[in-house]
Amino acid sequence: MTYNIEEFNQLIKNRRSIYPNMYTGEQVDDDVVKQMLENANWAPNHRLSEPWRFTVFKGEGLKKFARFQSELYKKVSSEKGDFKEDQFNKLAEKPLSASHIISIGMNRDEKERLPEVEEIEAVACALQNMMLTAEAYQIGCYWGSGGITYLPEAKSFFDLGEKDKLLGFLYIGVPKFKPPRGRRKPIENKVQWIID
Numbered sequence: 001m002t003y004n005i006e007e008f009n010q011l012i013k014n015r016r017s018i019y020p021n022m023y024t025g026e027q028v029d030d031d032v033v034k035q036m037l038e039n040a041n042w043a044p045n046h047r048l049s050e051p052w053r054f055t056v057f058k059g060e061g062l063k064k065f066a067r068f069q070s071e072l073y074k075k076v077s078s079e080k081g082d083f084k085e086d087q088f089n090k091l092a093e094k095p096l097s098a099s100h101i102i103s104i105g106m107n108r109d110e111k112e113r114l115p116e117v118e119e120i121e122a123v124a125c126a127l128q129n130m131m132l133t134a135e136a137y138q139i140g141c142y143w144g145s146g147g148i149t150y151l152p153e154a155k156s157f158f159d160l161g162e163k164d165k166l167l168g169f170l171y172i173g174v175p176k177f178k179p180p181r182g183r184r185k186p187i188e189n190k191v192q193w194i195i196d
Contacts, residue, residue, distance in 0.1 A: 015131055017181040018140025020097035024172030028099040029056075032137050033172065036130040037102075037128050041163050043129050045122035047116050052126040053105035057095070063106040068157055069148045092118055095171075102130075102170040104143070105151075108163040125166055130170060139173035144168055 022040065031174035033056065040052055057065045077083040095101055106123045127143055134141040145168035148154040154166055 011132060011135055013182060015135040016182060017142045017172070018175045018179060019142050020171050020173060021141060022179075023099065023178055024095055024176050025097070026099065026174040027058075028172055028174060030078055030144040032103075032139055033100050034136075035137075036133045036172075039133045040126035041120055043126035045125070046118050049109045049114065049119060049122070051107045051109065051119040052123045053158070053164070054162065055103040055106045057101045057103075058099065062095045062098065062101060065101060066092050069095070069154075070155075072148050072151065072154055076148075076153060090144055093149070098171045100172040103158045104167040104170060104173070105158055105160045106165040106167055107160070108165070112177050120165065120167065124163070126172065134172065138175075140173050140179075142171045144171060 004154050025154050036055060037056075040054070040157060042051070043052070045051065070088050074083060077087075104123060104127060106119050108119060131141055131143070147169075149166055149168045152162075152168075155161070155164060160166055
């Protein structure tokens with residue numbers, strides 16, 4: 001099989017984070033989301049641990065997710081004495097701007113046959129596959145890791161165990177407009193070649 005290399009290179013360069021406030025409110029076809037998940041499943045991973053675990057929220061599920069995260073934030077932050085009403089409102093409202101939200105989990109290998117960081121890296125590769133798939137379909141997405149992401153109390157809602165990790169949420173929607181071109185410093189500034 002041959003691939004169009006220039007299109008592939010452009011796909012990578014054109015991928016952007018498209019935030020929920022940049023979505024039209026239109027629904028993304030479930031088949032596109034399923035393809036994103038299928039492509040995630042082909043990410044590289046050591047020992048074939050396949051550590052990625054996803055929960056997809058759409059429709060009424062978005063409201064359930066929004067209620068859960070805002071209430072959990074309120075409970076935990078009130079106990080610590082740093083509750084902020086605007087943060088609570090953001091967590092309750094932001095999910096409703098998306099067509100779908102996918103929780104990003106890392107399921108730790110029970111035998112711990114490899115370092116935890118390698119399983120986190122595998123999940124990040126799976127997410128890159130999803131984001132490139134979204135770009136190919138001209139769908140917006142954004143990997144967010146704020147809010148309740150690192151609260152241990154959140155794990156069970158996403159069917160994650162004690163040794164597992166919640167790594168954030170992928171917000172998906174139809175973009176209102178084409179995002180601006182990306183920018184990167186030259187790769188030559190970040191690479192050294194040792195040839196002798």
